[in-house]
Amino acid sequence: MFRYRRLQCLLMTLDTYKQALDYLYSYADYSVERSYRYSPELFELQRVRDLLARLGDPQEQYKSFHIAGTKGKGSVSALISSALRAAGYSVGLYTSPHLHRFNERMQVNGEEISDDGFVDLINRVRPALESIDGLTVYEIATAAGLLHFADRGVEYAAIEVGLGGRLDATNVITPLVAVITTLSYDHMHLLGDSLSDIAREKAGIIKEGVPVVLAPQQYEAVRVIERIAEERKAPLVRVGEDWLFSTGSHSLERQTLYIWPSEEQPLMDAYVETAGGEEWAPPRYEIPLLGYHQVINAAVAYAALQSGKTNGILLSEEHIKQGFKQVDWPGRFQIISRRPLLIVDSAHNRDSALKLRLALEDYFPGQPVTMIFGASADKDIAGMLAELLPRVSRIVVTQADHPRAEEPELIAELAHSHGFRVQVIRSMDEALSWAIKQARPGEVILAAGSLFIAAEAIEAWDRIGVDVISGSKVGA
Numbered sequence: 028m029f030r031y032r033r034l035q036c037l038l039m040t041l042d043t044y045k046q047a048l049d050y051l052y053s054y055a056d057y058s059v060e061r062s063y064r065y066s067p068e069l070f071e072l073q074r075v076r077d078l079l080a081r082l083g084d085p086q087e088q089y090k091s092f093h094i095a096g097t098k099g100k101g102s103v104s105a106l107i108s109s110a111l112r113a114a115g116y117s118v119g120l121y122t123s124p125h126l127h128r129f130n131e132r133m134q135v136n137g138e139e140i141s142d143d144g145f146v147d148l149i150n151r152v153r154p155a156l157e158s159i160d161g162l163t164v165y166e167i168a169t170a171a172g173l174l175h176f177a178d179r180g181v182e183y184a185a186i187e188v189g190l191g192g193r194l195d196a197t198n199v200i201t202p203l204v205a206v207i208t209t210l211s212y213d214h215m216h217l218l219g220d221s222l223s224d225i226a227r228e229k230a231g232i233i234k235e236g237v238p239v240v241l242a243p244q245q246y247e248a249v250r251v252i253e254r255i256a257e258e259r260k261a262p263l264v265r266v267g268e269d270w271l272f273s274t275g276s277h278s279l280e281r282q283t284l285y286i287w288p289s290e291e292q293p294l295m296d297a298y299v300e301t302a303g304g305e306e307w308a309p310p311r312y313e314i315p316l317l318g319y320h321q322v323i324n325a326a327v328a329y330a331a332l333q334s335g336k337t338n339g340i341l342l343s344e345e346h347i348k349q350g351f352k353q354v355d356w357p358g359r360f361q362i363i364s365r366r367p368l369l370i371v372d373s374a375h376n377r378d379s380a381l382k383l384r385l386a387l388e389d390y391f392p393g394q395p396v397t398m399i400f401g402a403s404a405d406k407d408i409a410g411m412l413a414e415l416l417p418r419v420s421r422i423v424v425t426q427a428d429h430p431r432a433e434e435p436e437l438i439a440e441l442a443h444s445h446g447f448r449v450q451v452i453r454s455m456d457e458a459l460s461w462a463i464k465q466a467r468p469g470e471v472i473l474a475a476g477s478l479f480i481a482a483e484a485i486e487a488w489d490r491i492g493v494d495v496i497s498g499s500k501v502g503a
Contacts, residue, residue, distance in 0.1 A: 044142035047149040070194035081155035085177030095188040096208025106328035110350030119176035119184035169196040193231025211378035226251040243267040272326035285309040318386035377410030402476040427479035
């Protein structure tokens with residue numbers, strides 16, 4: 028069927044955004060599959076190399092940061108991109124999956140590719156595709172994104188790994204700096220059921236002699252990454268050891284943090300002991316991303332930028348401060364309304380669910396929470412609920428419009444086992460409307476469980492963000 032649709036597309040010029048997207052999706056799309064094998068047979072990097080060679084190897088026309096990890100890699104990519112833009116560079120940002128529209132995956136200087144630009148890009152890529160067997164949607168999109176950055180003349184690009192690292196389509200680049208963010212258990216059926224296995228896959232992005240920035244990790248993961256970095260003579264920079272950080276203040280709009288090199292720790296000790304009375308003070312940064320996990324992500328992005336500076340990037344502390352302050356990365360503990368108090372979050376494994384619960388405790392202590400929850404069938408739903416439900420007063424189970432979305436009734440059974448009375452409402456519009464009507468004064472409405480749920484909640488709020496009683500707008 029896919030081949031038939033593709034042949035149909037080949038017989039016509041792709042004139043519209045829908046035609047271009049249909050053509051792209053006529054190839055194999057493993058992101059919608061509930062199960063498949065993560066193996067070199069399915070994910071063959073040589074296919075991507077061959078495709079890029081036919082396109083003139085655009086990835087060699089600019090320098091890149093390559094970011095892998097279980098959680099935080101999108102935030103780190105956005106922070107790096109924003110800081111480089113603040114320094115006056117032209118910067119590409121490649122991420123996946125998208126929140127609302129496919130165009131979001133390919134951004135230049137904070138602007139996603141236009142519909143017309145996407146059509147032109149797919150038309151340019153299309154002649155090179157038919158001679159390469161087995162290409163996937165993600166592989167084509169990655170090559171197209173790298174080509175788009177070259178077309179736009181970017182100087183640097185932040186490239187987020189999609190899945191794993193070793194076999195990911197982005198792993199054809201040789202970056203200026205490689206980054207590995209926080210690792211935890213996710214995609215175990217593909218990457219392995221131990222942190223060592225997962226770390227080994229993520230460490231596949233480490234290249235000979237290329238510096239690697241590592242977020243704080245459990246020892247089991249650190250040991251694997253240290254060994255691989257040593258084998259490949261890749262200098263290893265450890266956040267939490269080489270670069271230190273701490274939290275500052277936070278509000279519902281933003282939070283502050285401090286970052287300093289380990290050799291300045293005696294100065295930091297004196298600063299703390301004198302309650303800021305010393306002349307020296309650690310650099311202070313401000314980010315609009317909320318939650319302690321984003322403090323870690325900012326420190327990782329900072330360390331990556333510092334590694335970039337040692338490799339020729341001209342970047343001041345003011346550039347980093349400005350870039351961090353202006354970063355935009357929606358769908359991550361994002362407060363989209365104050366009245367009612369509505370938060371969306373893309374947590375989709377047990378560790379990120381724990382971080383979400385801690386953020387709720389930190390920002391909304393003691394306030395009741397109604398959670399609108401849905402998740403993909405291949406996730407640790409029981410583990411996520413085990414972390415979140417102790418902080419929840421009520422739960423509404425819904426289902427994202429995505430092929431991997433789990434049936435709400437199955438999720439409801441898991442919630443019932445925790446003693447919760449569960450409301451099952453498949454439509455996000457109806458689920459959000461119900462939660463708004465039921466909300467008590469000071470209650471938090473949280474939509475979480477997957478990026479798809481976060482996106483649908485944002486879109487539903489845009490549609491139905493009116494007072495269900497008076498009909499007037501109730502948004503922030």
